[in-house]
Amino acid sequence: MDKVRIVEVGPRDGLQNVKTSIPTPTKIELIKRLQQTGLQSVEITSVVSPRAIPQLSDCTTVLSNAHIQRVLQNGQIRAPVLIPNLKGLEIALQHGVREVAVFVSASEGFSRANINCSVQEGLDRAKAVAERARENNLAVRGYVSCIFACPYDGPTPLPAVLDCARQLLDMGCYEISLGDTLGVGVPSQTEKLIRFLVDAGIPVEKLAGHFHDTYGQAVANIWAAYRCGLRVFDSSVGGLGGCPYAPGAKGNVATEDVVYMFEQAGVTTGVDLASLVGIGTWISEQLRKPNESRAGNAISAKSLRKKQLPALASTPGQNRPSQRLQWTPQSAPEGLQIVKSGPNVKIILDRPRNGNALTTTMICGITDYVEKTAQDPSTTRLVIASTGKFFCTGMDLGKGSSPVAQGQATVDAQFKRLTRLFDAISNAPQVTIACVQGPAFGGGVGLAFACDIRIMSQKASVTLSEVKLGLCPATISKQVIRELGVPFAREAMLSARPVFPAEMARIGAVAKVVDESSDISAALDDYLTALKQCAPSASGMVKEIVKLGWQEGSGGPRQEEGIRRLFVEMMASDNPEAAFGLEQFQKGNKRVDWDAYTLAKRRVHAKL
Numbered sequence: 019m020d021k022v023r024i025v026e027v028g029p030r031d032g033l034q035n036v037k038t039s040i041p042t043p044t045k046i047e048l049i050k051r052l053q054q055t056g057l058q059s060v061e062i063t064s065v066v067s068p069r070a071i072p073q074l075s076d077c078t079t080v081l082s083n084a085h086i087q088r089v090l091q092n093g094q095i096r097a098p099v100l101i102p103n104l105k106g107l108e109i110a111l112q113h114g115v116r117e118v119a120v121f122v123s124a125s126e127g128f129s130r131a132n133i134n135c136s137v138q139e140g141l142d143r144a145k146a147v148a149e150r151a152r153e154n155n156l157a158v159r160g161y162v163s164c165i166f167a168c169p170y171d172g173p174t175p176l177p178a179v180l181d182c183a184r185q186l187l188d189m190g191c192y193e194i195s196l197g198d199t200l201g202v203g204v205p206s207q208t209e210k211l212i213r214f215l216v217d218a219g220i221p222v223e224k225l226a227g228h229f230h231d232t233y234g235q236a237v238a239n240i241w242a243a244y245r246c247g248l249r250v251f252d253s254s255v256g257g258l259g260g261c262p263y264a265p266g267a268k269g270n271v272a273t274e275d276v277v278y279m280f281e282q283a284g285v286t287t288g289v290d291l292a293s294l295v296g297i298g299t300w301i302s303e304q305l306r307k308p309n310e311s312r313a314g315n316a317i318s319a320k321s322l323r324k325k326q327l328p329a330l331a332s333t334p335g336q337n338r339p340s341q342r343l344q345w346t347p348q349s350a351p352e353g354l355q356i357v358k359s360g361p362n363v364k365i366i367l368d369r370p371r372n373g374n375a376l377t378t379t380m381i382c383g384i385t386d387y388v389e390k391t392a393q394d395p396s397t398t399r400l401v402i403a404s405t406g407k408f409f410c411t412g413m414d415l416g417k418g419s420s421p422v423a424q425g426q427a428t429v430d431a432q433f434k435r436l437t438r439l440f441d442a443i444s445n446a447p448q449v450t451i452a453c454v455q456g457p458a459f460g461g462g463v464g465l466a467f468a469c470d471i472r473i474m475s476q477k478a479s480v481t482l483s484e485v486k487l488g489l490c491p492a493t494i495s496k497q498v499i500r501e502l503g504v505p506f507a508r509e510a511m512l513s514a515r516p517v518f519p520a521e522m523a524r525i526g527a528v529a530k531v532v533d534e535s536s537d538i539s540a541a542l543d544d545y546l547t548a549l550k551q552c553a554p555s556a557s558g559m560v561k562e563i564v565k566l567g568w569q570e571g572s573g574g575p576r577q578e579e580g581i582r583r584l585f586v587e588m589m590a591s592d593n594p595e596a597a598f599g600l601e602q603f604q605k606g607n608k609r610v611d612w613d614a615y616t617l618a619k620r621r622v623h624a625k626l
C-alpha cells in the first residue's frame with residue numbers, strides 16, 4: 019500500500035499567525051497530543067526575534083520543557099525547528115535540537131517584507147545556517163515560499179522557484195517544501211511547477227508540498243502533487259495559520275482533511291484520524307477560533323449525533339450504557355481495594371502516594387485473590403485498575419522496602435512472588451482487563467500486559483524503564499513480548515521510552531483509547547456491559563486457543579491436539595453454555611445476557 023508522510027506545522031506555522039495570546043503550556047500540550055497520533059514529523063517552534071513573531075517569543079521556554087526535551091532526545095519523531103539565522107541556530111543547538119528548517123522566498127517583494135533582504139541574500143543566510151547545522155550533524159529541511167504568487171510582485175516565474183530549490187539542495191537540505199503561501203494555486207499550476215522542477219533535475223523524492231487553503235484548493239493541490247510523485251505534505255491541525263505578510267491568506271491545509279483524503283484513497287498516513295479530530299476541536303476551543311478543518315467538523319458532528327442515539331448493538335465499549343455499573347466493596351487488603359459488580363471484579367491498586375508501586379503485600383494480595391477467584395465460576399471478568407495519577411510504577415524501589423540488592427533469599431522470594439503474580443493473571447480463566455488511567459512503569463507494565471485486554475486513557479503510557487535503573491524487565495518479559503511482539507518489545511525495553519496509546523493502538527495492543535476529557539471508569543463500564551453478550555466458558559476456551567497459538571507455534575502437533583480437545587469440549591452434548599446459546603438463537607434471541615445466565619446459575623448453586 020502506498021504511504022505519505024505528513025509534516026505537522028501547527029505548533030509553528032499555525033500558532034505564529036494566531037491573533038490571541040497562547041499560553042506556553044497550551045503549546046506544549048498541543049505538541050504532546052500531536053506526537054501521540056502517529057504523526058512522524060511535528061515542527062515544534064521557530065527561534066525567531068520576539069519582535070518579529072511575538073507569538074513564538076517563548077520558543078526557548080518551549081524547547082527547555084522536560085517533555086519537549088524528551089521528544090528531542092528520543093528521536094521517535096522528527097521535530098524540526100525553524101531557524102532564520104546563525105543566532106537562532108546557536109540557541110537551537112544549546113537545546114539539543116536535531117533538525118532545523120531554513121526558509122527563503124522565491125519572490126523579491128515577499129523576501130524583503132518577510133526577512134528584510136533580497137532572495138539571494140536570504141539564500142546566503144540559509145546557507146550559513148545549513149552549513150553550520152550540517153557540521154553539527156543536524157538534518158536540514160528547506161522551505162521555498164510564494165511558489166505561485168507574491169502579494170507584492172504578482173505571479174512567481176517557475177525558474178525563480180527552481181533556483182531556490184537547487185541552492186537549498188546544494189547547501190545540504192534533505193527535502194524542499196514548496197510553499198503556496200497565499201493559497202492561490204490550483205492543481206494545473208501545481209502539476210506544471212512540479213514537472214518543470216523534475217525536468218530540470220530536481221529529484222521528486224526531495225520535494226514536499228506546503229499548501230495554504232485561501233481559495234479552497236489545498237487538498238486538490240496535494241492530490242495533484244501526489245499524482246506527480248510527491249509523498250510528503252505539510253499541514254496544520256484544525257487548519258491553524260495564515261501569514262502576516264500575505265494579507266487575507268488563510269491557514270495551512272488542515273491535517274484532518276489531508277489524512278481523511280489519503281486514508282479514503284487507500285494511501286496510508288499512519289495517523290489516527292479520530293485523535294487528530296479531537297485535537298483540532300480542542301485547540302480551536304483553546305484559541306477561541308472556528309475549527310477550519312472540514313473533515314474535522316464533519317467527523318465531530320457525526321460522533322456527537324451518534325452519542326445522542328440510544329444504545330444499539332455494539333463492539334465492546336462503543337455505546338454509553340443507560341446506567342453506570344454499581345460496584346460494591348468486597349475487601350480492602352493493604353494497598354488494594356476489591357469491588358464487585360455482578361460477575362465482574364475490580365482489583366484497584368490503591369497506594370497513589372507512591373504511584374501504586376508494588377509492595378510485597380500488594381503483590382501477594384493480588385496473586386492470592388486472582389488464584390482464589392480462578393476457582394469461582396460466578397466471577398467471569400477481572401479488572402485491574404488504579405487510583406491516582408499513575409497506573410503503577412512497578413516494583414517498590416523505596417528505601418528500606420525495596421527487595422533489590424538484599425541477598426539471595428530475598429531475591430529468590432521476590433522472583434517467586436512476581437512470577438506467580440504475572441502467571442496467575444495470565445492463566446486466569448476469566449477475561450482480564452487492565453484499565454490503565456495513567457503512566458505505567460516496569461512491573462506496572464507487566465500487570466497491564468498480563469491482562470487479555472487493555473483500555474487506556476490518552477494520559478497513560480507504558481515505559482519499560484528497567485534499563486535506566488540498571489535492571490531488566492525479567493519476570494514481566496513473557497507477557498510483554500507476548501503482547502507487543504519481539505521487535506517492538508525489544509526496542510521498547512532497550513530504549514526505556516514511553517510508549518503512548520496511539521502507538522499501542524496501531525499495533526493492536528490496546529482495545530480502547532479514552533479521551534483525556536472522558537471518564538475511563540465509564541468507558542470500562544461500557545466495555546464490560548458490551549461483554550455481557552459473550553459466554554464465559556466460551557471466552558475461557560478462546561483464551562486457551564489463543565494461548566495455544568502463541569505458545570505452541572502455528573500448526574505444531576500440540577496446537578493441533580489442543581484445538582481438537584477444545585473442539586470436542588465445545589461440541590459435547592454436556593456443554594451447558596452451547597446448549598443454552600443455541601436454544602436462545604433458535605428462539606430468535608441474538609443478544610443473550612450471559613451475565614444474567616451466570617448469576618442465575620450461581621443462585622441455583624447456592625440453593626443446592
Ligand SMILES: CC(C)(COP(=O)([O-])OP(=O)([O-])OC[C@H]1O[C@@H](n2cnc3c(N)ncnc32)[C@H](O)[C@@H]1OP(=O)([O-])[O-])[C@@H](O)C(=O)NCCC(=O)NCCSC(=O)C[C@@](C)(O)CC(=O)[O-]
Binds near residue numbers: 412414464491
Ligand atoms: C514514576 C515517576 C516517573 C514519577 O516521577 P515524579 O512525577 O517526578 O514523582 P516522584 O518521582 O516524586 O514520585 C512520586 C512518589 O512516588 C514514589 N515512587 C514512584 N515510583 C516508585 C517506585 N517504583 N517505588 C517506590 N516509590 C515510588 C516516589 O518515591 C515519590 O514518593 P515520595 O518521595 O513523594 O514519598 C518516577 O517516580 C519514577 O521514575 N519512578 C520509578 C519507575 C520505574 O522505573 N519503575 C520500574 C521499577 S523496576 C521493576 O518494576 C522491575 C521488574 C518488576 O520489572 C523486574 C522484572 O520484570 O522482573
